[in-house]
Every structure is written in structure tokens, then in C-alpha cells.
Amino acid sequence: MENTEQFLEQLQLDKNITLDDIPNIDLYMDQVIQLFESKYSGTKRNEDDKILTKTMINNYAKGKLFFPINNKKYSRDHLLLISIIYQLKGTISINDIKHVLEKLNEKIVKENFRLDLLYTSFLALVEQNVNQFRRDFRELVSGTTEEIQHFEDEDSDYLEKVLLISSLSYMSNLYRRTVERLVDEIHREE
Numbered sequence: 001m002e003n004t005e006q007f008l009e010q011l012q013l014d015k016n017i018t019l020d021d022i023p024n025i026d027l028y029m030d031q032v033i034q035l036f037e038s039k040y041s042g043t044k045r046n047e048d049d050k051i052l053t054k055t056m057i058n059n060y061a062k063g064k065l066f067f068p069i070n071n072k073k074y075s076r077d078h079l080l081l082i083s084i085i086y087q088l089k090g091t092i093s094i095n096d097i098k099h100v101l102e103k104l105n106e107k108i109v110k111e112n113f114r115l116d117l118l119y120t121s122f123l124a125l126v127e128q129n130v131n132q133f134r135r136d137f138r139e140l141v142s143g144t145t146e147e148i149q150h151f152e153d154e155d156s157d158y159l160e161k162v163l164l165i166s167s168l169s170y171m172s173n174l175y176r177r178t179v180e181r182l183v184d185e186i187h188r189e190e
Helices: 004-010 029-043 054-062 076-088 094-111 115-148 156-189
Strands: none
Touching: 004 115, 029 054, 029 076, 054 076, 076 094, 076 115, 094 115, 094 156, 115 156
16 A cells, blocks of 8 residues: 555544633534534545534433533533544444443532543543554555565555455454443443
8 A cells, every 4th residue: 555654644543622622611502513523524534424413412412421411502521422422433332332421421410520531531542542553554554565465466456455444344343342342341330
């Protein structure tokens, strides 16, 4: 695969909502959507894709993925939870997300838990994850290029991409299964 670094840059792996991105005032739903759209628009696969919609937010609220809002406004903690939900929904079901966040929501409401501190730790781990992914991806591309040299085929570029896609999909499945097992542990502990 040519231009591995350019490919990694196009993925915009470092795009996340930070605490500095969130204003110190509660936001209406349209403002929440606008914040997410402005931050993640470059990560969309297709221009028509939506990052976050009113329907999604309403479904999260109905599904009790976050604690109730006040006066149709979303607090800083709501935005942090929605950001976490945004990251989780690509891997696990809404029902699993609810189970993962249920106790956290209770802690926020009943114990005045500092979600911003947990979110800061999350962002620190995300940065480590991105750096690890960049290293792993470069290594995987190198290994794939090496493997494809065993083939003497005019479609070697295509075959290299098939190998790379297959390998990345396999890794994704390993991570998803690990996440599901951890979610199941939360279920058992409750």
C-alpha cells in the first residue's frame, strides 16, 4: 500500500470532543448536534452521513443511556456521555451501552461524580490507542506487502487490499468480542 502516512492522516484519528470544545453553558439539542457535526464531519464515510441526529439523541434519552435533561438543555455531563455513546455505538449494541453506562449515570446523579475526570482519562487512553494503532497499521501494511510478494499476479494491489481488509476485520472482531465479554462481566457483577 502506497502513502500509508497520507492514508492515516485522512482517517482523522485524533478527532475527539475535548473538554475545551464544550461550552460552560447548557446547550439545546440543535447546538449539541452542531458541536458533534463540526468536530466529526471529517470522519464521515459519505458526505450525506449524519454524525448525530435528533432521533438518535431522543432514542438515547428514551433508552435511558443518560440521565434526564433539564428544560430541554443538555449539560456538560450529558455531552460527555453522548460523546462516549458515540464512540461505543460503532462496536456494541445500544442495550449493551445502556448496561455499561447505567451505574455511571447513577453516580453522576446521586454522588456528584466528576465525569470530566473520567473523560479526561478516556481521552488520554484514546491518544495512546491512536499512537498504537498507527504503529500497528504501519506494521500490518508492511506485513501485507511482504505476503503479497508471494503472488505473481497482475492484480497484486487489489489482492494486497483484500488481505489488509481481511486482517483489519479480524482484529476488529477480536476487539469487539473482548468488549462484549467485558460488558457481560458488568452484567454478572450487577
